[in-house]
Amino acid sequence: MDLLLKVWRQKDKKAKGKMEDYKVSGISEDSSFLEMLDILNNNLILEGKEPISFDHDCREGICGMCSLYINGRAHGPDRGVTTCQLHMRMFNDGDTIYIEPWRSKAMPVIKDLVVDRSSFDRIQHAGGFISVNTSGNSQDANAIPIEKNDADKAFDAAACIGCGACVATCKNASAMLFVSAKVSQYAYLPQGQVERKERVKNMVAQMDKEGFGNCTNTGACEIECPKGISIEYIAKMNKEYLSASISSEE
Ligand code: FES
Known part of the structure; x- marks a missing residue:
């Protein structure tokens, strides 16, 4: 050719x-x-x-x-x-x-064609750690029951490779597909529960601080995502954020 x-x-x-x-x-x-x-x-x-x-x-x-x-x-x-x-x-x-x-x-x-994607790293850092006991008497992972539907959803969210195609293709340069995948992969699992509320609030705050735009539900991110991450996760993240914000005001 x-x-x-x-x-x-x-x-x-x-x-x-x-x-x-x-x-x-x-x-x-x-x-x-x-x-x-x-x-x-x-x-x-x-x-x-x-x-x-x-x-x-x-x-x-x-x-x-x-x-x-x-x-x-x-x-x-x-x-x-x-x-x-x-x-x-x-x-x-x-x-x-x-x-x-x-x-x-x-x-x-x-x-040339290289961009600085460290904003994604800072959002993930803002999400922090998960509290899991890994020394001595840690529980066998297979002994922690996880409902099949939740396990599937966590697994699908974890398929996000953080390439940034969602941002690049969005007319608002929104990072919500990426952030929602990272929030959801823990929110669906028992291991992610301890820091669940702080995680979503911190990650969303960092996303806003980095200057990404807002989501207006065009769905372009879902179409261009090489890993097929669904915009359902954005709805999940919004729900998580609302719930965390309301409970911290109580
Ligand atoms: S070079 Fe690793 S995903 Fe393309």
Whole structure:
């Protein structure tokens, strides 16, 4: 495949970025999107030019590091995949592909296609720990009864890899899908009960402090989430937050 790539280039956080054109040829449709960018970067290095910076780590849809806005969609045109799992067979020979970073005030561009997602780390830190006795006489995990429906919901919420596609795709740059998944994965389990109320209040407070927007229920986050996290979790988080706020006023 021969392709024209229009890629966002930005020297650093303060620089004014712009789209630049690059041609790549002979790309296999079996290549992943990131392998195609590797080929482009090899070519740029051989030409003595600066390679394009982009984030990646596991390249298996696990770590949540890869984060590209491709042809106006978070993680590109395929459903239920991260950028590293996107394959070139989703494109056609001769295509023009637009490649941009996530765009959100709370996740500023550091360089080219790399954004600073430490706001997500700070939200998780605000959630804190769970109180579980792990020394000596700790209870066997299998001896703690968990209702099947709750276990399934906690497991589904825990599938969130924190990639930030929900923020990138939301017109309000809201992080509520991410935060609600992180709140819910503990709220459904017995191990999460001790700090349940403080956790949701602290995480929501940190989310607001980071400058993320509010949710207006467009549902775009659910559609673009590579792990299929449902917006039902946002309703769950709102319920958790209301309940925690009312009980702390009593
Ligand atoms: S590089 Fe880890 S999810 Fe894509």
